[in-house]
Amino acid sequence: MSLNAKNRMLHRAAKEIAPGMIVNLGIGLPTRVANFLPKDFPVCLHSENGIAGIGPVAEDGAEDRNLIDAGGAYVTPVNGTSYFDSAVSFAIVRSGRLDLTMLGAFQVSAVGDLANWMIPGFFTPGAGGAIELAQKAHEVAVITTHTDKKGRPKIVQECSLPLTAKRCVSRIFTDLAVIDVTKEGLQLIEIAEGVTVEDIVKATDADLNLPVGEIPVF
Amino acid sequence: MAMIDKTTAMRDAIARIPDGASVMLGGFGVPGTPFCLIEELVRQGQKGLTIIKNDANETGMGVDWLLESGQVSKLVTSHIGLNPRAVKMMNAGEIEVEFAPQGILAERIRVAGAGVMGFVTDIGIGTDMAKGKVEVSVDGNVGLLEPALRADFALVHASKSDTFGNLVFSATARNFNPLIAMAADFTIAETETLLPAGEILPDEVHTPAPFVDQVVVMSSLPEVYGVVKR
Numbered sequence: 001m002s003l004n005a006k007n008r009m010l011h012r013a014a015k016e017i018a019p020g021m022i023v024n025l026g027i028g029l030p031t032r033v034a035n036f037l038p039k040d041f042p043v044c045l046h047s048e049n050g051i052a053g054i055g056p057v058a059e060d061g062a063e064d065r066n067l068i069d070a071g072g073a074y075v076t077p078v079n080g081t082s083y084f085d086s087a088v089s090f091a092i093v094r095s096g097r098l099d100l101t102m103l104g105a106f107q108v109s110a111v112g113d114l115a116n117w118m119i120p121g122f123f124t125p126g127a128g129g130a131i132e133l134a135q136k137a138h139e140v141a142v143i144t145t146h147t148d149k150k151g152r153p154k155i156v157q158e159c160s161l162p163l164t165a166k167r168c169v170s171r172i173f174t175d176l177a178v179i180d181v182t183k184e185g186l187q188l189i190e191i192a193e194g195v196t197v198e199d200i201v202k203a204t205d206a207d208l209n210l211p212v213g214e215i216p217v218f
Numbered sequence: 219m220a221m222i223d224k225t226t227a228m229r230d231a232i233a234r235i236p237d238g239a240s241v242m243l244g245g246f247g248v249p250g251t252p253f254c255l256i257e258e259l260v261r262q263g264q265k266g267l268t269i270i271k272n273d274a275n276e277t278g279m280g281v282d283w284l285l286e287s288g289q290v291s292k293l294v295t296s297h298i299g300l301n302p303r304a305v306k307m308m309n310a311g312e313i314e315v316e317f318a319p320q321g322i323l324a325e326r327i328r329v330a331g332a333g334v335m336g337f338v339t340d341i342g343i344g345t346d347m348a349k350g351k352v353e354v355s356v357d358g359n360v361g362l363l364e365p366a367l368r369a370d371f372a373l374v375h376a377s378k379s380d381t382f383g384n385l386v387f388s389a390t391a392r393n394f395n396p397l398i399a400m401a402a403d404f405t406i407a408e409t410e411t412l413l414p415a416g417e418i419l420p421d422e423v424h425t426p427a428p429f430v431d432q433v434v435v436m437s438s439l440p441e442v443y444g445v446v447k448r
Binding site: 136 | 246247248249250272295296297298299300305308309315317319320321322324325327328339340341342344345346347377388389390391392393394395396397443444445446448
């Protein structure tokens, strides 16, 4: 995936965040969505390790050794930030206070099942907070490359990997497309600049409903 | 009325831990990990420990010292992905690893500290995480029974403590510390700053002293507590 394609995907995903939302951005690519929000955008970013109200990443030399996000980045507080213990942090998650979480994925199925924490035999580090985020945020969006490093589709009819949570994903942002999970199945809603519908169908291992008429480009 | 002074020498506090003990450790990554207490535990060499901690730290830090010295028989945790040694020892069967979703681990510890036997949750239903767990019906909804998680000892890192053991944590160094402080039979807190009782305002206290058995004052702040350069 080119830098341009990645940035375009993150820029598009950032538009999913509405003013006033409480949002958890998963470790990795999802965290970087915050870089594409307008400065002073009114959003409360939550992290599992006990912070609501994450500001910009700290500048070199100005880090607070006690203030990180769940990915280990040294962050800064903003006006209105709060700190709390891990039980309170997941009370926020499980009681439905998160409007949106954006997570990475190994696989997403046609009904929105998510597998993102384990590849048996290869990658078994434990789920961290992913299960609760996927199961309890009001909206779960996935941000991922459309295919894995070997070119295999990540959007599949049924997940073959152990699930993080069932039927949780509502929207998928990839370097090629934006796809919604609907009751009628997967619906292509936008395509990336320079990409064709045929490219997307070929890179997707699930039934994909195509829009009627012109498809918006991001 | 006056409060007792719980300050104890590092060596004496850790010497209470026997072989085979279960030990909870605070910390999420570096912040809140009681590195000085762990270092003393490595120096004294208690064996066959069950370590309960959110994560396994990283190579060359905290839990990794205990793994390297072969003192750990079991790890109860939510994520060990940043510690290749922990993954390798798990795959080789050298340690047993029990995983829990992070908030479930926190809540199991919290309810133990609250004197409750367990709780019912829908987290993990329909996934492999539900395997082996007891299903319970509450008001017609099916959930999983999660038992409380206690330990023999809790090792806590505080930024401030008074001599009675009222603790204050700093920013995201709070994480699991206040939870484990409540959930162990014996809680030892290391503190960066020790104050006379009365110098921490009652409204400012994060962990009340009745949960804390001994307070160890750190003589310095070793480099391992500092900012990790990546």
